Amino acid sequence: MALSLSGDDEEYDSESEQQRAANRPKPKVGTSAAIKLPSNRSSSGARRRRTRCRKCEACVRTECGECHFCKDMKKFGGPGRMKQSCIMRQCIAPVLPHTAVCVVCKEAGKEDTLEEEEEKFNFMLMECSICNEIVHPNCLKVNDASGVVNDELPNCWECPKCNHAGKSGKVSINMGPGFKYASNLPGSLLREQKSLKEEGDASTAVKRRPDREETPRKKEKSDDPYYSKLLHHIKTEEEDEDPYEEEDEEGRVPHFRGGVERRGRFGDPEDEADERDSRSSLLNPSVKTPFGDSDQSLCSSPQAGPSSEGGSETQEKGPRRKARRKRRLPNRELSRELSKALNQEIQKTEDCLANENRQPLKVEPQTENEEPQRLFRNELGDQRPHLKNKEMNGTPWELRHFYPSQITPLGFNRSTPTNRPVPPHSPPKCVQMERHVIRPPPISPPPDRLPLKDGKSHVIQREVWMKIFGYLTHQELCVCMRVCKTWNRWCCDKRLWTMIDLNRCTSITPLMLSGIIRRQPGSLDLSWTNISKKQLGWLINRLPGLRVLKLSGCSWAAVSALCTSSCPLLRTLDVQWVEGLKDAQMRDLLSPPTDNRPGQLDNRCKLRNVEDLRLAGLDITDTSLRLISRQMPSLSMLDLSYCNHINDQSVNLLTAAGTTTRDSLTDINLSVCNRVTDHSLNFFKRCGSICQIDLRFCKQVTRTACERFIAEMSVSVPFRLKEDKLLQKAS
DNA sequence: GTGAACGTAGGA
DNA sequence: TCCTACGTTCAC
Numbered sequence: 005m006a007l008s009l010s011g012d013d014e015e016y017d018s019e020s021e022q023q024r025a026a027n028r029p030k031p032k033v034g035t036s037a038a039i040k041l042p043s044n045r046s047s048s049g050a051r052r053r054r055t056r057c058r059k060c061e062a063c064v065r066t067e068c069g070e071c072h073f074c075k076d077m078k079k080f081g082g083p084g085r086m087k088q089s090c091i092m093r094q095c096i097a098p099v100l101p102h103t104a105v106c107v108v109c110k111e112a113g114k115e116d117t118l119e120e121e122e123e124k125f126n127f128m129l130m131e132c133s134i135c136n137e138i139v140h141p142n143c144l145k146v147n148d149a150s151g152v153v154n155d156e157l158p159n160c161w162e163c164p165k166c167n168h169a170g171k172s173g174k175v176s177i178n179m180g181p182g183f184k185y186a187s188n189l190p191g192s193l194l195r196e197q198k199s200l201k202e203e204g205d206a207s208t209a210v211k212r213r214p215d216r217e218e219t220p221r222k223k224e225k226s227d228d229p230y231y232s233k234l235l236h237h238i239k240t241e242e243e244d245e246d247p248y249e250e251e252d253e254e255g256r257v258p259h260f261r262g263g264v265e266r267r268g269r270f271g272d273p274e275d276e277a278d279e280r281d282s283r284s285s286l287l288n289p290s291v292k293t294p295f296g297d298s299d300q301s302l303c304s305s306p307q308a309g310p311s312s313e314g315g316s317e318t319q320e321k322g323p324r325r326k327a328r329r330k331r332r333l334p335n336r337e338l339s340r341e342l343s344k345a346l347n348q349e350i351q352k353t354e355d356c357l358a359n360e361n362r363q364p365l366k367v368e369p370q371t372e373n374e375e376p377q378r379l380f381r382n383e384l385g386d387q388r389p390h391l392k393n394k395e396m397n398g399t400p401w402e403l404r405h406f407y408p409s410q411i412t413p414l415g416f417n418r419s420t421p422t423n424r425p426v427p428p429h430s431p432p433k434c435v436q437m438e439r440h441v442i443r444p445p446p447i448s449p450p451p452d453r454l455p456l457k458d459g460k461s462h463v464i465q466r467e468v469w470m471k472i473f474g475y476l477t478h479q480e481l482c483v484c485m486r487v488c489k490t491w492n493r494w495c496c497d498k499r500l501w502t503m504i505d506l507n508r509c510t511s512i513t514p515l516m517l518s519g520i521i522r523r524q525p526g527s528l529d530l531s532w533t534n535i536s537k538k539q540l541g542w543l544i545n546r547l548p549g550l551r552v553l554k555l556s557g558c559s560w561a562a563v564s565a566l567c568t569s570s571c572p573l574l575r576t577l578d579v580q581w582v583e584g585l586k587d588a589q590m591r592d593l594l595s596p597p598t599d600n601r602p603g604q605l606d607n608r609c610k611l612r613n614v615e616d617l618r619l620a621g622l623d624i625t626d627t628s629l630r631l632i633s634r635q636m637p638s639l640s641m642l643d644l645s646y647c648n649h650i651n652d653q654s655v656n657l658l659t660a661a662g663t664t665t666r667d668s669l670t671d672i673n674l675s676v677c678n679r680v681t682d683h684s685l686n687f688f689k690r691c692g693s694i695c696q697i698d699l700r701f702c703k704q705v706t707r708t709a710c711e712r713f714i715a716e717m718s719v720s721v722p723f724r725l726k727e728d729k730l731l732q733k734a735s
Numbered sequence: 736g737t738g739a740a741c742g743t744a745g746g747a
Numbered sequence: 748t749c750c751t752a753c754g755t756t757c758a759c
Contacts, residue, residue, distance in 0.1 A: 053753050
């Protein structure tokens, strides 16, 4: 028995009840939270709590003061009930406490006193993720077995005894060292499938064992010195991560990731499509079409994860989809490729992590057909009427497709309206991810140099490689990630992922979400995706450093996640063409966060630091503009194009005396606002910082008025007409 | 299913 | 002794 806490639990229950009665406001029934550590720690014992390494990037950061947990802290005015570390300070490599000792010799780790790497390993404390026993490997007298080192978590392995006995790490699904705040992950997003627990241990034990033996991260202690193994990484990597070998493995997990997809990028597209079709037919005759087109493959395919939501578009029949594909824009293709590659890479990372942590990522279906069928039944349930035939904001969809392609205002990275992806009706139902911690990435993922086959290291240092990687596109980075483990780690460096663009990716999967968190981008483009409210809320709460968020074309249901979450550093918010976003919703968006803890009051606008706000195509009126001018003192760029309710009075509001926007606005886009007239130009004369006024396609604005504006402003600020009715400050 | 709450381990 | 925060439970 790996974790036989039952006895302790019973004993502790009564005790903790008494304690709680005194401490908790509301008496609760049940067991206490913490595990009582037995005085004599043995193999039957509870796990040692881990503590900060105090060295990693996260540990040396200061608290952000803005995240969920910071806000709870007393020092930030919170009640201090949650007692959790700042999201930004989640230690990347939590270590055993200083008080930990070897269960055999009762001594602490002694690796610091040794020079030889192999000796270091033998005398460092290693905690078994299965039996929790902490020992010096040297103190073990088991010669015919091997320990499996988890190189993601310091001092963690599966001890030779457990490994030899064939015990699996499954028992530590929620208990394993380093699995911090796993329970804080929304279960519907990141969770091992419920059935995982319910399904028979016997069957999973039988299954998982071979999986574990194939894990690329595994290191056998036995005869090979540990660190010489590390130095031979590159060799191991090449063997372990052979693409074709992996392909075999992927074939067994068809609903998560298909090897054909990856290979497809190197081969003939038509052949690949055929092969996908045939393979998918083999895998699941009922799920044929999604494989037939590459834009499906990006992430809403069964490979991309069972939570692939919605996507009625993705369920369309092959020929029709192929025809449409040819009309698509190159950036869309790129975006698809990227999301596909990202998804693959993320899945790979998840697989590795799951293996490292000895946790099953998923339960393989009993038959190959089983899981995909279930998935698609789930997805097909809800299909919204296609919005292409609808009108929004009084502008026919056809026109909305037409105009933006002609108008590309300078300084505004406008997303063009397109077919809105079908949003998820409900949070993912059958997500299969283990409850491992999603930690922010280290700034400089180890090792420092690329290990070579001959045991030496490559002459080029990591930082030089990083500079080279810096020239690659994300798509290319995803390819590099498949080269070897070291490159996989290095390419995950968040410096290479400051911007993540999933624009028009029709399905956002949990794997993608965790990949995003791991990369901690400063800029995230989720425009025209079917991200759900829960997913978005989960993301925002874990991206405290997010500065640019693009959600154009998403549903208000999803965007409303911004109402309850806080993104203090957000500078750019793009909510163009968000369906259902009107004045009432803007009010919710601009009101103080609703997730304040009791006793904690933050009346400041969640979006108070936004400088660039994109509201094109929304049915908003002066009511929203009043709020904006009050709540966004730093707003300098405002896109109100295609807002048919915007008129001269709106401009008057934004530029009125006493408003912050009067002085902060530098760029304003009012193109295709048909109620705006020449009179608005008079109001803009009051703006001290205005540099660009876009009035293109405003029917009631005349060129004469623009020229008059330029003439009158020339005394103080020289303007010019860059295009018809596009006024720009002359530099 | 989810995340707030909390006992207490561990460090200063 | 005080503070931080890990790892757990359980109310919602």
